[in-house]
Amino acid sequence: MTDPRYGRLIGASLGPGDPGLITRRAWAALESDARWLYPVKKSGGGRGDSYALAIVERSGLPIPDDAEALVFPMSRDAQVLARAWATAAARTLDVLASGRDAVFLVEGDASTFATFGHLARAVRALNPAIEVETIAGVSSFAAAAATTGVPLAEEDETLAVIPAAYGVAVIDHLLDDFDTLVLLKVKPLIDEVLDLLARRDLLATSCLIEKVGTPEERIIRDVASLAGTTLPYLSLMLVRNPKRARGELRRGCRKRLAPAGAPDEASTITATQEAAA
Numbered sequence: 231m232t233d234p235r236y237g238r239l240i241g242a243s244l245g246p247g248d249p250g251l252i253t254r255r256a257w258a259a260l261e262s263d264a265r266w267l268y269p270v271k272k273s274g275g276g277r278g279d280s281y282a283l284a285i286v287e288r289s290g291l292p293i294p295d296d297a298e299a300l301v302f303p304m305s306r307d308a309q310v311l312a313r314a315w316a317t318a319a320a321r322t323l324d325v326l327a328s329g330r331d332a333v334f335l336v337e338g339d340a341s342t343f344a345t346f347g348h349l350a351r352a353v354r355a356l357n358p359a360i361e362v363e364t365i366a367g368v369s370s371f372a373a374a375a376a377t378t379g380v381p382l383a384e385e386d387e388t389l390a391v392i393p394a395a396y397g398v399a400v401i402d403h404l405l406d407d408f409d410t411l412v413l414l415k416v417k418p419l420i421d422e423v424l425d426l427l428a429r430r431d432l433l434a435t436s437c438l439i440e441k442v443g444t445p446e447e448r449i450i451r452d453v454a455s456l457a458g459t460t461l462p463y464l465s466l467m468l469v470r471n472p473k474r475a476r477g478e479l480r481r482g483c484r485k486r487l488a489p490a491g492a493p494d495e496a497s498t499i500t501a502t503q504e505a506a507a
């Protein structure tokens with residue numbers, strides 16, 4: 231049961247950088263009466279410290295005077311993190327208790343490796359009656375694929391999206407099962423990843439994208455040139471593995487070429503199966 235005395239908590243996905251990728255629904259949430267909350271990494275950090283807020287600033291939408299920063303430190307210290315999360319959740323609940331909606335600004339997509347899910351859970355742990363809306367958005371890797379022209383997956387290809395921190399042994403193993411790997415948070419492991427790609431002869435089919443959609447966007451197709459360099463945190467790698475050995479697919483899943491004018495076999499099978507169901 232939701233409590234009508236409290237406002238709703240809205241997670242507005244803003245896309246990864248280009249304000250043109252803010253959806254109409256997120257835009258409407260920003261233009262509503264909802265109080266804006268935006269993430270920063272350090273307390274005392276001004277508006278310039280928020281990547282999410284910068285996306286909206288580039289859109290030309292005025293930033294409300296009462297937009298408020300919530301601090302989410304980049305720390306591994308459990309106590310520091312617990313304190314910051316408790317403060318952010320309590321502050322969000324204060325806003326909602328005034329009866330006003332709160333819109334939390336999210337870089338990329340709010341359901342993909344995003345702070346919003348944790349924040350929503352922490353707020354609902356304080357008050358389970360809080361209504362939460364998550365507005366879907368464009369992820370960094372969807373935008374990177376579009377910008378570079380590298381397909382994420384076609385036909386019956388397989389796709390995996392992982393934080394590179396799992397390490398090269400895991401990445402090596404996944405390359406046997408996936409036609410495309412998206413490596414997020416690749417910065418700390420870049421040299422190890424490059425060595426692996428060289429061993430598997432995949433340097434030529436890999437691409438690195440920094441800060442996609444922003445004025446600082448950089449696309450590096452000659453990924454070997456990145457060896458020994460320092461990348462920004464907002465970098466990802468798209469790895470295509472054209473040599474992957476494929477297994478058999480179940481009948482009806484693989485699209486077959488039909489003669490011109492003939493009904494497409496895959497859709498015929500699906501339609502027949504649906505009719506029989």
Ligand SMILES: C[S@@+](CC[C@H](N)C(=O)[O-])C[C@H]1O[C@@H](n2cnc3c(N)ncnc32)[C@H](O)[C@@H]1O
Nearest residue numbers: 246338339342343369370414415441442464465
């Ligand atoms: C915590 S995850 C956030 C993912 C985000 N919610 C999304 O939908 O893409 C952060 C990682 O996503 C990737 N990333 C996010 N935004 C990016 C951008 N604008 N350009 C390149 N990579 C980005 C980087 O790999 C970064 O280390």
